[in-house]
Amino acid sequence: MTPIRRVLVIYVGGTIGMERNENNVYAPSPNKLLQKLKFHSQMHDQVLAKKFIGELGYNQLVLPEIGNEVVLYELKEYNPLLDSSNMCSKDWIRIANDIGKNYDKFDGFVILHGTDTLAYTSSALSFMLEGLQKPVILTGSQIPIFETRSDAKDNILSSLILAGCYKIPEVCIFFANKLLRGNRTAKISSIHLNAFDSPNYQPLAEVGIDIKVNKHFILQPTSPFQVHTKLNSNVGLLSFFPTITPCMFRAILQCPSVEGLVLQSYGVGNIPSNRTELLQVIEEAVRRETVIVNITQCPQGTVSATYETGKALEKIGVISGHDMTAEAALTKLCYVLGIPGLTYEQRVLLMKENIRGELTNNNNIY
Structure with a gap:
């Protein structure tokens, strides 16, 4: 008997389903993507559907046969469609809840999403979906599917x-023939089709003539599946630059709503250690139990207290973010600060710990 794999496609929005409007700019096109997919021979096989499924729901489609398996997928379109630049933590919660509600009905999930904040959403979902035992894959495109030349179809x-067909129990990003861990990925280009990269972790799968799954890089669940929806959005991100002043720093850290901050420092975690007023502002915030995490500004690499200028942050209680991306560090802060009942010390320990494959822990790193 031919196995039927069921996939829920959550269409959030983004370039992937946009069309040019009367002003010749891309804008969301509600209720059009489903019809586009239905009339695309590589995205829907009516003959196969009748043979193995019978009567389909209005939003159900069947891929052409893949080996010995049939992939039946269902499209859930958000109303209104969201530009990813407009998304925030409440949208991450909505997506996580939709996955939770449908978790037992499907073998996997695909989320169609705009590219600008796709890495933030994938990172957030990786922390929110604990004990995940099924693939959750986010994808999008640089060119809309309605254009003659587009990367959308291959990505979808x-x-x-x-x-539908592989056991990859992680939140991932698929783009330009690579499947990447969601909380290890960042957008690296606004103009190239190869728009995402995972500079500190190997791809989980690569799609060429064959599909190569790198099983030894894939995390396996160690706890039952559950959805965490308590996020604390009172977090920020600040990058060091040569002309930064204590006044600028103080304006952020003394804001009453700021409970956590990601610092992006130079190189392997260095800051201007000869500017004691800057260090004093940071130290005062740590004493107020603001959770502060240090990551590198570099796309690849990690922070390390091997220089005097990096050791200064360790001494005043700033947490090493190891090799986390900015997206992972920020969303992890949202998640950790949202867990009820934890002490400051417990939150610090969680930020240092590798909980979803988001960092590489090294004893030489503070």
Whole structure:
């Protein structure tokens, strides 16, 4: 008997489903993506659907046969469609809840999402979906599917196959033939089709003539599945620059609503240690139990207290973010600060710990 794999596609919005409007700029096109997919021979096979499924729901489609498996997928479109630049933590919660409500009905999930904040959403979901045992794959495109030349179809098709036919129990990003861990990925280009990279971790799968799954890089669940929806959005991100002043720093850290901050320092975690007023502002915030995490500004690498200028942060209680991306560090802060009942010390320990594969812990790093 041919196994039928079920995938839920959550269409959040983004370039992938946009069309040019009367002003010749891209804008969301509600209720059009489903019809586009239905009339695309590589995205829907009516003959196969009748043979194995019978009557389909209005939002259900079947991929052409893949080996010995049939992928039946269902499209859930958000109303209104969201530009990813407008998204925030409440939207992450909505997506996580939709996955939770449908978790037992499907073998995998694909989320169609705008590229600008896709890495933030994937990182957030990785922390919110504990004990995940099924693939959750986020994808999008640099060119809309309605254009003659587009990367959308290949990204959707490969995501559906990976979500339906492979056991990859992680939140991932698929883009340009690579499946990347969601909380290890950042957008690296606004103009190239290869728009995302995971500079500190290997791809989980690579799609070429064959699909190569790198099983030894994939995390396996160690706890039952549960959805965490308590996030604390009172967090920020600040990058060091040569002309920064204590006044600028103080304006952020003395804001009453700021409970956590990601610092992006130079190189392997260095800051201007000869500017004692800056260090004093940071130290005062740590004493007020503001959770402060240090990561590197560099796309690749980690922070390390091997220089005097980096050791200064360790001494005043700033947490090492190891090799986390900015997206992972920020969303992890949202998650950790949202866990009820923890002490400051417990939150600090959680930020140092590798809880979803988001960092590489090294004893030489503070």
